[in-house]
Amino acid sequence: MQKKDLNPFRNYLILRIKKGVTNGKKLFHELQNQGFNGSYITLYRYLKEDLSDFWTKSSCKKTFPYKTQVKLNRAKYKTARIIDKTEPGKQAQVDWAHFGEVTINHKAEKLYCFVYILSFSRAIYIEFTTTQKLSVFETCHINAFKALGIPEEIVYDNTKTVIISNKKLPDGTRKINFNLGFLDFANFYGFEINPSPPYWPRNKGKVEAVIKYIRNNFMQGTKHQRNLTSLNELNHKATDWVNQIANARIHSNTHKRPLELWLTEKQFLHFPNGLPDYQVNPFLTRFSTKDQWIQYKQNFYSVPKEFSWKKLLLRETCQQGVKLVNIYFKNQLIAQHNLYTEKGQHIENPAHFKPKKTHPPRTNTTPEKAWKHYPQLKTRSLSYYDKLIS
Incomplete structure (x- = not known):
């Protein structure tokens, strides 16, 4: 296929480039979805030669030094580069990535991405959140474990949700204080925590490379609505991108698809099948009122009519x-509300309250008074009654 076959996609490419999408691989996948059957090299030449006025970002085009310098650099690079090969099921790496801000429920929130990668197969799992709290961190782990599996150890940097302190002692050893909450989580799922040395990102270079890949591929040109109610839509797009592109591509180091290697690694991983989810937040016991309300943190949340005046379980997620x-009755979810921070509020779900019956206007069906049917007496003078007496 020749470059001229890309002319029908010219306007689309210019529009995407103006929106910030300069990654050739991402543009190539987008054109494939629109019916382009050519190769990536054809697209690259078209961008470089025919769309050079638009595709001029310096980061898109690698500039090399002179040939003599290239030979010297390549020689140094070959001696210095060491590819860390990990046995299947041995290790995973986890880290957070920050992607600016997003507006949710008219409130500006920071946007983070949880990244989980298996070191052998390079299969990844990602999930976007607005916080890095321990409860969210553990929930993302649970979702990743269900999707890809649990290795023997997981490598982390020195985030406070995992490691409180990591100090080097005079004898060269390190004294590490783990976060007891996350340590209990690791013991529950049966993996070891492998902390990275401070200021040494190469120890978890695989997850660092994935974050760069997400930033330059998936997030390029991705725009959000001005006001979102949740991150479900963004996470659905991220899941599709992981399944169709990230885990289906030919990896530059392994020269194989991560999904194919994961099928080989799968037998060395263990999954939380049949194991109940780790309770990130505890269940609390509450009694609902006869008016269908349950109290939590100085606010009242509605429940269905059939669950009024009952012992219920409440859990913040x-x-x-x-x-x-979330409100439960005998392990059954019966109600779900957004958590309100304002005090003294009544958070109501209209479906919990049946509408009041509207009665038709009353008609006067009362029978007429009996005295109205009595015979009328005539009015007579007193002289008439005197004659009757005499």
Whole structure:
């Protein structure tokens, strides 16, 4: 296929480039979805030669030094580059990435991305949130474990949700204080915590490379609505991108698709099948009122009519940073509300309250008074009654 076959896509490419999408691989996948059957090299030449006025970002085009310098640099590079090969099921790496801000429920929130990668297969799982709290961090782990599996150890940097302190002692050893909450989580799922040395990102270079890949591929040109209610739509797009592109591409180091290697690695991983989810937040016991309300943190949340005046369980959860109040009756979810921070509020779900019956206007069906049917007496003078007496 020749470059002229890309002319029908010219306007689309210019529009995407103006929106900030300069990654050739991402543009190539987008054109494939629109019916382009050519190769990536054809697209690259078209961008470089025919669309050079638009595709001029310096980061898109690698500039090399002179040939003599290239030979010297390549020689140094070959001696210095060491590819860390990990056994299947041995290790995973986890880190956070920051992607600016997003507006949720008319409130500006920071946007973070949880990144989980298996070191052998390079299979990844990502999830966007608005907070890095321990409860959200653990929930993202649970979702990643269900999707890809649990290795023997997971490498982390020195985030406070995992490691409180990591100090080097005079004898060269390190004294590490773990976050007891996350340590209990790791013991529950049976993996070891492998902390990275401070200021040494190469120790978790695989996850650092994935973050760069997400930033330059998936997030390029991705715009959000001005006001969102949740991050579900963004996470759905991220899941599709992971399944169709990230885990299906030919990896530059392994020269194989991560999904194919993961099928080989899968037998060395263990999954939380049949294991109940780790309780990130505890269940609390509450009694509902006869008016269908349940109290939590100085606010009142509605429940269905059939669950009034009953012993219920309440649990605060967080989905992608959006705090929710889940109400259960005998392990059955009966109500879900957004958590309110203002005090003294009544948070009502209209479906919990049946509308009042509207009665038709009353008609006067009362029978007429009996005295109205009595015979009327005539009015006579007193002289008439005197004659009767005499």
